[in-house]
Structures are given as structure tokens and as C-alpha cells.
Amino acid sequence: MRQKLPDVLRSPYFWSLLFLAALLIFNILFTERFGVIEVRDGHFYGNIMDILRRSVPTVLLGTGMTLVIATGGIDLSVGAVIAVSGAIGALLARDGYPLPVIIALPLAAALISGVWNGFLVAKIGIQPFVATLILMVSGRGIAQLLCGGQIIKFSDPSFEYISAGFILGFPFSMYLAAAVLAAVQTVTRKTALGLFIESIGVNPAASRCVGINATSIKLIVYAFSGLCAGIAGLLLTTEIRGADANNVGLNLEMDAILATVIGGTAMTGGKFYLAGSVIGALIIQTLTTTILARGVTRPATLVVKAIVVISISLIQSSVFRSQLSGLLAGRGGRA
Amino acid sequence: MRAPNIKARHVPIIATVVVFGLLYAAASMHFRNFFSLRVFANLFTDNAFMGIVAVGMTFAVLSGGIDLSVGSVVACTGIIMSKLITQHGFDPFLTAAMLLAAGTLFGTIMGCFIAFYDLPPFIVTLAGMFFARGSSQIISLESIPLKSDVLTAVAKFGIPMSARVRFPFAAIVLVASVLAGTWIAQFTKFGRNVYAIGDSEQSAVMMGLPVRRTKIGIYALSGFFASLGGVIYTLYTSAGYSLSGMGLELDAIASVVIGGTLLSGGVGYLPGTLLGVLIQGVIKTAIIFDGTLNSWWTKIIIGSLLFIFILLQTWIAKSARFRRSGP
Numbered sequence: 001m002r003q004k005l006p007d008v009l010r011s012p013y014f015w016s017l018l019f020l021a022a023l024l025i026f027n028i029l030f031t032e033r034f035g036v037i038e039v040r041d042g043h044f045y046g047n048i049m050d051i052l053r054r055s056v057p058t059v060l061l062g063t064g065m066t067l068v069i070a071t072g073g074i075d076l077s078v079g080a081v082i083a084v085s086g087a088i089g090a091l092l093a094r095d096g097y098p099l100p101v102i103i104a105l106p107l108a109a110a111l112i113s114g115v116w117n118g119f120l121v122a123k124i125g126i127q128p129f130v131a132t133l134i135l136m137v138s139g140r141g142i143a144q145l146l147c148g149g150q151i152i153k154f155s156d157p158s159f160e161y162i163s164a165g166f167i168l169g170f171p172f173s174m175y176l177a178a179a180v181l182a183a184v185q186t187v188t189r190k191t192a193l194g195l196f197i198e199s200i201g202v203n204p205a206a207s208r209c210v211g212i213n214a215t216s217i218k219l220i221v222y223a224f225s226g227l228c229a230g231i232a233g234l235l236l237t238t239e240i241r242g243a244d245a246n247n248v249g250l251n252l253e254m255d256a257i258l259a260t261v262i263g264g265t266a267m268t269g270g271k272f273y274l275a276g277s278v279i280g281a282l283i284i285q286t287l288t289t290t291i292l293a294r295g296v297t298r299p300a301t302l303v304v305k306a307i308v309v310i311s312i313s314l315i316q317s318s319v320f321r322s323q324l325s326g327l328l329a330g331r332g333g334r335a
Numbered sequence: 336m337r338a339p340n341i342k343a344r345h346v347p348i349i350a351t352v353v354v355f356g357l358l359y360a361a362a363s364m365h366f367r368n369f370f371s372l373r374v375f376a377n378l379f380t381d382n383a384f385m386g387i388v389a390v391g392m393t394f395a396v397l398s399g400g401i402d403l404s405v406g407s408v409v410a411c412t413g414i415i416m417s418k419l420i421t422q423h424g425f426d427p428f429l430t431a432a433m434l435l436a437a438g439t440l441f442g443t444i445m446g447c448f449i450a451f452y453d454l455p456p457f458i459v460t461l462a463g464m465f466f467a468r469g470s471s472q473i474i475s476l477e478s479i480p481l482k483s484d485v486l487t488a489v490a491k492f493g494i495p496m497s498a499r500v501r502f503p504f505a506a507i508v509l510v511a512s513v514l515a516g517t518w519i520a521q522f523t524k525f526g527r528n529v530y531a532i533g534d535s536e537q538s539a540v541m542m543g544l545p546v547r548r549t550k551i552g553i554y555a556l557s558g559f560f561a562s563l564g565g566v567i568y569t570l571y572t573s574a575g576y577s578l579s580g581m582g583l584e585l586d587a588i589a590s591v592v593i594g595g596t597l598l599s600g601g602v603g604y605l606p607g608t609l610l611g612v613l614i615q616g617v618i619k620t621a622i623i624f625d626g627t628l629n630s631w632w633t634k635i636i637i638g639s640l641l642f643i644f645i646l647l648q649t650w651i652a653k654s655a656r657f658r659r660s661g662p
Contacts, residue, residue, distance in 0.1 A: 074457075124646065124649055125649055125653070126645050126646075126649050127598055127599055129401070129457075129598060130592065130598045130641075130645050131645070133585070133588065133589075133641065134638050134641050134642045134645065135638070136585070137585060137589060137634055137637055137638040137641060138634055138635045138637070138638025138639065138641075139638075140631075140634060141631040141632070141633070141634030141635040141638065142631075142635060144629070144631035144634075145629075145631055145632075145635065149629055149631065254461060257457075257458075257461075258458075258461070261458060267455045267457065267458065268455070299468075299469045299470075299471075299472030299473045299476070299577075300469060300473060301469065302465040302466070302468050302469025302472065303465070303466055303469035303470060303473065304469075305462075305465045305469070306462040306463070306464075306465035306466035306469065307462075307466075309458065309461065309462040309465065310448065310459070310462045313448075313452075313454050313458050313459070313462075314448075314452060314454070317452040317453060317454055318453075319451065319452050319453055320452050
């Protein structure tokens with residue numbers, strides 16, 4: 001018994017799942033009509049569906065971010081890449097280009113942004129924080145330049161399907177996120193790629209000694225993170241049928257990093273938990289929805305978010321855990 | 336190949352000085368009236384709050400950390416200051432002193448989380464950023480004007496530089512902050528510990544340096560300068576607004592990096608940060624002088640400058656490593 005309990009507590013998913021469950025139970029008990037899922041025009045509607053749909057961009061970004069953080073890096077540029085891909089998509093849609101072009105060009109631009117980040121980090125050896133800061137600062141400027149400083153509006157039903165479409169009652173964007181997640185999960189866990197990524201994060205020197213090509217793997221994860229941001233950019237742009245280079249995806253990089261950290265992936269790199277990041281993204285969105293549903297104003301969301309971030313980081317800190325278990329056991333002894 | 340008296344770690348700051356000189360000279364030649372005492376004084380005044388915040392940021396970066404909370408601390412300071420003075424009639428100077436203490440305390444708390452629980456500064460100060468921004472929005476979503484005759488008089492105070500141009504209060508505070516920061520970094524035990532931690536935290540621990548105490552001190556200092564920046568910003572705009580200082584942390588980090596401080600920590604000088612701030616100021620002013628370029632060019636140019644400086648830093652770090660490991 002004494003042996004078993006800590007194992008459960010140490011599981012990477014335990015605390016985040018517990019927190020998510022607590023949030024949901026709280027809502028079901030105290031928020032009116034929270035658990036209700038209605039069927040309207042053959043589509044599912046309701047608070048829970050809303051949370052799922054709204055967390056898709058963070059899930060997408062979090063997937064890319066998780067791999068980047070696992071290598072010991074960070075990608076601050078995703079918000080700016082969202083603005084760039086959204087701007088290109090909106091411009092093409094406004095000028096009536098065919099759908100494949102509207103989708104392919106922004107994604108290509110996002111991929112190039114990711115490769116650029118990867119090139120700076122892996123080839124030139126710049127710290128990830130700084131390397132991606134460059135694009136974070138200038139990317140939004142580039143997006144504004146593309147848009148000429150204006151909000152580009154468009155109307156293209158086939159393009160808007162990305163955010164407005166439904167398949168079997170569920171929004172298309174959820175399938176999109178699920179597909180990306182499934183693909184990443186397969187590639188990282190069924191091949192050695194996941195192991196390589198983790199080994200670079202745990203010990204770069206040792207992984208080089210065993211012959212892992214850190215340069216190409218880092219290039220791949222940053223490129224992938226860029227691509228994820230590109231998809232999120234198309235999604236967010238079609239949602240409002242316009243490109244707002246100033247505001248689209250603002251601070252989303254922070255949410256993506258938070259989702260990853262809440263999910264149990266350490267910022268120092270190493271083991272990564274994709275499912276954890278999804279839970280993290282859901283927690284962030286549920287928290288926001290809960291607070292708004294409680295009638296509390298938006299600013300309070302930020303304060304609650306701050307408290308949640310610190311509490312979850314504390315729970316994951318080994319120092320805090322040993323202090324806590326020392327407090328609970330009366331003695332600080334550990335097995 | 337190797338110049339005699341220049342060490343590798345001096346190259347970034349020399350590059351900063353050269354870039355500032357070139358930019359300033361180019362702008363002075365290209366625009367009429369750019370090379371004037373008034374424009375020069377305005378470079379300091381318009382960027383005073385950013386510079387003051389960047390002084391604190393320099394310490395965080397020197398130690399290998401980061402402080403993302405500064406922008407929201409500026410907003411929070413501004414909104415509390417305006418509210419207390421304008422709506423509740425508090426004494427202006429007492430309020431300012433209280434807010435400086437509060438900012439320092441806020442930084443100390445973040446520093447404690449970082450030092451005692453080994454949490455990444457990025458996450459802790461991100462939480463601090465959310466907390467301060469949220470608090471300022473809870474206090475007031477609307478902009479609150481600052482109404483105080485004494486403070487208006489203080490803000491208008493300035494040292495005469497010529498018949499018509501004065502070096503204003505905000506600029507004086509900026510210069511004083513940089514001087515104080517330089518003194519702390521170069522001539523105190525605390526400053527040497529900051530450099531030591533930035534160079535190698537493990538070695539600092541092994542040498543028996545007070546790493547935890549120093550880390551707490553660093554974020555306390557950053558909190559102090561952030562709230563001082565907030566007070567100056569409030570005087571400058573005569574109002575407190577919960578959305579001000581958005582993205583200021585990035586501008587401050589960019590100033591620090593352009594000013595020649597290595598983001599990996601351990602190398603850098605406070606006066607470099609001031610130059611980094613002034614370089615951004617010259618770019619902004621030149622774009623305003625030009626009139627045809629849009630504000631987004633500022634972002635693109637600063638991004639490019641960042642890129643060049645970081646390339647330079649990486650090249651220096653590599654050559655230094657080569658020299659150390661070479662025969």
C-alpha cells in the first residue's frame with residue numbers, strides 16, 4: 001500500500017488529470033447547463049463541445065511545442081507565425097485563388113519559418129529562446145507589412161470549412177487536431193524518433209556520442225512546430241474570416257508553453273508527454289470557460305491562471321514534493 | 336589577427352557602440368534637424384521607462400535568467416498610482432515610495448519561487464506577468480488620469496542644457512538608474528555573484544557563493560526597476576492604463592541583447608543596455624522623421640538587428656571556446 005500510492009502520485013498525468021476532473025466536476029455542479037450537449041442541425045453544441053473546439057489551436061501548438069521543449073528548446077515564434085500564415089491565407093482567399101493554393105502557401109511559409117528557427121538553433125547554435133525571439137519580434141511586423149497594416153477580410157466558404165465545417169456532428173477542426181496528434185504519436189513512438197528527441201533533451205553530449213544526429217532532429221522539431229503554428233493560423237483566421245496581424249494568436253505561445261509544462265514535460269527537456277500537453281491545453285481552456293461562465297470578468301482569468309501555473313509547477317518540483325511528503329510523514333525520509 | 340587589448344567579451348559592447356554611432360550618424364545626415372540637442376534629449380525621455388526596466392532585466396539576463404513580468408508590473412504600478420493619487424487623494428511621494436516597495440516585494444516573491452524550488456524563471460515570471468496584468472485589469476479597465484500638481488511639477492523639472500532644451504526628469508532618472516546598476520554590477524559583491532551564477536551556476540554553488548540569496552536579490556532588483564519604470568511611465572503619460580507596457584518585456588530583452596549582454600548569462604555591461612535602448616530609440620525616431628515608413632518597420636528592423644547581434648555573440652562564444660580548448 002505504502003509502495004503503491006506514491007507511484008500513482010508520480011505518474012505524469014495524475015495531477016493534471018485530477019485538476020481537470022476537479023474543474024469539470026465543479027462546473028457540472030455549479031455552472032448551469034454545463035454538462036448539457038444539444039444536437040442542433042445534426043451538430044453537437046454545449047459548453048463541453050465549446051471547450052474542445054476552442055482548445056484546438058492550443059492543442060496544435062502544444063503538440064509542436066512539446067517536441068521542441070523535449071529537445072531542451074523553446075519556440076517563442078509560434079504566435080507570430082500564426083499571424084504570418086493567417087495573413088497570407090487571407091490575402092489569397094480575398095483575391096480568389098483556388099483552395100489548394102490558399103492552404104499550401106501559408107503552410108509553406110510557416111514551414112519555412114520553422115526551418116529558419118531550426119537552422120538558427122541547430123546549425124548556428126543560437127540559444128532557442130533567442131533564436132525564436134527574432135522571429136517573434138519581426139514576424140508580426142512582416143505579417144503587418146503583408147496586410148499593409150489593415151485587417152484583410154475575405155469570404156470563401158470552402159476555406160472557412162476549416163473552422164466552420166462539421167463531420168458527424170463534430171467540428172472539422174477537432175478531427176484536424178486529432179489527426180496531427182495521432183500522426184505525431186505514431187511517428188515518435190513507433191519509430192526511434194521519439195527516443196532520439198528525448199535523448200537530446202536529457203543529455204546532448206551523450207546522445208552525440210552514440211551517434212544521434214542532433215542537428216537534423218532539431219531542424220525537424222522546429223520545422224514541425226512552425227507547421228503546427230501555420231495550421232493554427234489558418235484555423236484562427238477562418239474563424240473570424242479575416243487576418244488581424246496585430247492580434248491574431250497574441251500570447252498563444254505562452255499558452256502552448258504552459259500546456260506543455262502543465263502536461264508534465266519539463267522545460268529542461270527530456271521525457272515528453274503529448275497526451276499531457278493535450279490535457280494541459282484542455283485545462284487552460286476549461287479554466288477560461290469556467291471563469292467566464294461564473295460571470296467573473298476576463299481579467300480575473302489571468303490571476304487564476306497565474307495561481308494555477310505556480311501551483312502546478314510547484315507540485316512538479318522535486319524540492320516541493322519532498323517538503324510536502326516530509327510534512328505529511330512527519331519525517332523527511334525517502335525510499 | 337588578434338588585437339592586443341580587446342578581449343572577446345568586449346567585442347559585443349564595442350559592436351553596440353559602433354552600431355549606435357553609425358545609426359545616429361546616418362540618421363543625422365539623412366534627416367534635417369535630427370542632429371540637435373532636443374532630439375538627443377528626447378531619445379532619453381521617450382525611452383526612459385523602457386531603459387529603467389531594461390536595467391533590471393540586465394541583471395536577470397546576466398544571471399542566465401529572464402523576467403517576463405516587467406511589462407505588466409509597469410501597467411500595475413501605473414494604475415494603482417493613478418487610482419490612489421487621483422481618486423483617493425494619497426500623498427504622491429508616499430504612494431510612489433510604497434509602489435517601489437511593492438514592486439520589490441513582488442520580485443522577491445518570484446525570486447523565492449525560482450531560488451527555493453528550482454522552478455524555471457521563464458515559468459515563474461510568466462505567472463507573475465499574468466498575475467500583475469490581471470490585477471491591474473481588475474483594478475480598472477479604463478485609463479485613469481493622474482492628477483497631481485506636485486507630480487506635474489516634478490515631471491516638468493529638468494536640467495537646462497541650452498537656452499531652450501532641458502534634460503528632463505525622466506531622463507535623469509534613467510541615467511541615475513544606469514549608473515546605480517553599473518555600480519551594483521561592477522563594484523559590489525552581489526554584482527560579482529550575479530556574473531558568477533551566469534557564467535556557471537554549478538561552479539558558483541561549489542565555490543560557496545550565496546546563489547539562492549543572489550537569485551532572490553536579482554528578481555527583487557528587477558521588480559524594483561520595473562516599478563520605477565512604471566512610476567516614470569505614469570508621469571510621462573499622466574495616466575495609468577491596464578494595457579500599457581504590453582510586450583515591453585520583449586523590447587527590454589531586445590535592448591539587453593543589442594546592448595551586448597549574452598543571453599546565456601555571465602557577459603555584459605549595464606551601459607551597453609542603455610545604448611541598446613538608445614539604438615531602438617534612434618530607429619523609432621528615424622521612422623517618425625521619415626514619415627512614409629510604417630511602424631511595423633520598427634519591428635522588422637529591430638528583429639534584424641537582434642539577429643545580427645546574436646550571430647556576432649554566437650561567433651564570439653565559439654571562438655572563445657575554441658581558444659580555451661585549443662593548444
